[in-house]
Amino acid sequence: MRLLMIGDVVGRAGRRAVKVNLEDLKREFNLDLVIANGENAAGGAGITRETAQELFASGVDVLTMGNHVWNVKDAINYIEHEKRIIRPANYPPGTPGAGSNIFETRRKVKVGVINLAGRVFLQSLDCPFRKADEALTRIKKTTDIVVVDFHAEATSEKVAMGWYLAGRVSAVVGTHTHIQTADERILPGGTAYLTDLGMTGPRDSVIGVKKETVIDKFISQMPQRFEVANGPYQFNAALLEIDEYNGEASSIIRIQNYE
């Protein structure tokens, strides 16, 4: 079976990129499931019902999130009831929404999706390694096809998670840095790995934001109001080929399309 995982969708340009590219990719690759990281879908930070609906209408099946999950305040109510959105599983108990879920493809194949967030340079959450084990134990009762979106900053934490889950899940891919990495590989035991999917959003930017503002902030150290950049998009994703009988990945191919 074929899964597509799309890197952090940023703002209007990102949502447009998803719409345009998914149409082609679905036709070309006969995709079974499309997962996108949606933490920056609404104006660059957070998600709204409208932006999520737009992404679902474009062909996304599952939205994963990250450290910006609660930036738009109303998301708390929305995510609680929208089963197609999952937020990092290692938020504390009592957090609205779910950190993993099992989704069914059109051909009725069950796929577990787990969202985790890193702690290095980021928030003080519960241990993502222990949470991965917990979610996995639950999901494995139903299906052996499991993919993980590990939303994290530090390469060490992401690579460590890849090795930790190697042979136990179909794929560990990272998000959050908004820059696609070139280290895709199949780890021993059939686990596809990529440190970061990259970003789907405005290309001529600093990770989605107007570049002049970010440069100015680094130099002046004065607060800036970040705005999503304009201009042509980039589409960053990875295509996974997974054996639907044992959950092992046989290939991971990075995708980069430009406007």
Added chain:
Amino acid sequence: MRLLMIGDVVGRAGRRAVKVNLEDLKREFNLDLVIANGENAAGGAGITRETAQELFASGVDVLTMGNHVWNVKDAINYIEHEKRIIRPANYPPGTPGAGSNIFETRRKVKVGVINLAGRVFLQSLDCPFRKADEALTRIKKTTDIVVVDFHAEATSEKVAMGWYLAGRVSAVVGTHTHIQTADERILPGGTAYLTDLGMTGPRDSVIGVKKETVIDKFISQMPQRFEVANGPYQFNAALLEIDEYNGEASSIIRIQNYE
């Protein structure tokens, strides 16, 4: 002209990878200058006279450094007198060694090399943007061919530096995360850009270190003695094509070789 820039060389496996691969690459591409990041050359952290000499003997012309530059204590005396090694230019005034230098290729072409270190999630150094300007002003009196190794963690800071120097230098490439990124491009004005060159060292590792130790540290939060991993190497680099008359880059190609 053709420059090769090699990502952080980690330990014995990294030095072996440089030796084996440079032999072939020099022959194949007729390289004018070879620059490698050497901050992890000695046992995974820091550099020694012996490991530097080994890399020079393998065909490296210039070594850049990073946050691990002073890990081996004796490096202070060594770097002070070895003009082929530069350390981040934004260390405070009075720091041993130089932060940039002008090197001459065999064909007598002058190439300026600047080493900078990021501040996000890292040390409290002087502003890398202002230091880049300073070094550039000095170097531009001699040559228009200038390449920058920006040793930094955060993708935002690295991409911002790329745009900041776009059209003013031949190349801005990043190091430090030990994972090669897939965002190589030529920015407007002829500046080759890549967020991270990646790592040249033991492949089956967590950014060079034994993976079991790193995983254990993340889970147990107990201190661990990190050791460079064993096993086959990976060689990570980028090949730059630069117009030697105006300093503009026309192409940047990522290189990944495996044992």
Added chain:
Amino acid sequence: MRLLMIGDVVGRAGRRAVKVNLEDLKREFNLDLVIANGENAAGGAGITRETAQELFASGVDVLTMGNHVWNVKDAINYIEHEKRIIRPANYPPGTPGAGSNIFETRRKVKVGVINLAGRVFLQSLDCPFRKADEALTRIKKTTDIVVVDFHAEATSEKVAMGWYLAGRVSAVVGTHTHIQTADERILPGGTAYLTDLGMTGPRDSVIGVKKETVIDKFISQMPQRFEVANGPYQFNAALLEIDEYNGEASSIIRIQNYE
């Protein structure tokens, strides 16, 4: 001569505390100069023309700032022209306003005031130690009475600054943590030292903010809108006795008043 230094003034309760307490303290101690940290004067973060004027009207002579200096956007224009406000001297060149200044008491005694910001756990600014030297060299041409407000988080950085300037300035006092420390002493050479002046603002709070919100944020890790707490105030300050002929401090006394 007698100087009063007041810890971070937070919001309405803090401004009221300044008004009420300064009236008494000025009468009782015949104060020559009153310096207050004003970075939280306006609604808990930043400063406005109105809140600054209110503090000046209450008897404050000089306002120092900190990491929140630019939170209220309009402060950029205001601070540029208001000589009685200084912001950390180690912001990059080109930053609006000044980082130090010389003030004259009613009895025509000249007092240099330097504001510095720490870098540990905070922003990437220029080196506060080197900047202290620079400002000191300039001020010492005019007066030997110099006091420093070092706005910093880490106790190590603050204590180090105290020892670094010991014997060279009249006083080094810290701000930013909003909790008064109990380590006041006269360092060798006549330098009064205190790691933190504390906070002048709502007492039953978490460093000025509504306590329920902060507790909830730590537990839920969800974003919260911080509001200045209500209720009775606390007034935190230190009284310095300085020899106006050689600039040496002879005593530092902590002050804590409550509503």
Added chain:
Amino acid sequence: MRLLMIGDVVGRAGRRAVKVNLEDLKREFNLDLVIANGENAAGGAGITRETAQELFASGVDVLTMGNHVWNVKDAINYIEHEKRIIRPANYPPGTPGAGSNIFETRRKVKVGVINLAGRVFLQSLDCPFRKADEALTRIKKTTDIVVVDFHAEATSEKVAMGWYLAGRVSAVVGTHTHIQTADERILPGGTAYLTDLGMTGPRDSVIGVKKETVIDKFISQMPQRFEVANGPYQFNAALLEIDEYNGEASSIIRIQNYE
């Protein structure tokens, strides 16, 4: 009943300070229990069997720890079997040793002691607030007299913990910054609170370390080997008066002795 809580004991000078001062204080105040933070007892970082025994012999009944708990490697085996040492309760499950324990005074009064570590600017541990609840539920079955050592950096996290546990424990005192704070108070419900006990160790130092080394590190940003400072000691502690029938604290008095 009377409890004494001693701030981080640093090296030889700290252990000497404990010995000399406890002799007097025990006689003068008829102390029921003496608790000291021992994370820096051995050479400034970590603890050994020998340094712990020395502190017990001097009259310490319970040692709490902090982020340096595992610096001396052998402590893992020692702490596992020494019930008088507790380490932060919010280390992950499986960590050697205990995070809380119930101790009996000579007059057979039972006192629960909980050790917690902060996460802001520090390690990625489990939530200290949730862990406090867990430990408290267990201890409250046996005794209402409970004191907490919250080893943390950020004042916000420490004050928040004070308010979180107010009315539920006898005392929340902080450690880690090595600087005593002046904010002691009895929170509503009879909870004694102090943001930091301070340090028991070499006085003329930067939080225990040779001051020249620390200053040099801040300015040069080069790695330094930190050594515990020499010279006279300071003894930092707090004396708690607790009603042994309902566990409510009626007073907290800071203690600072100097050699």
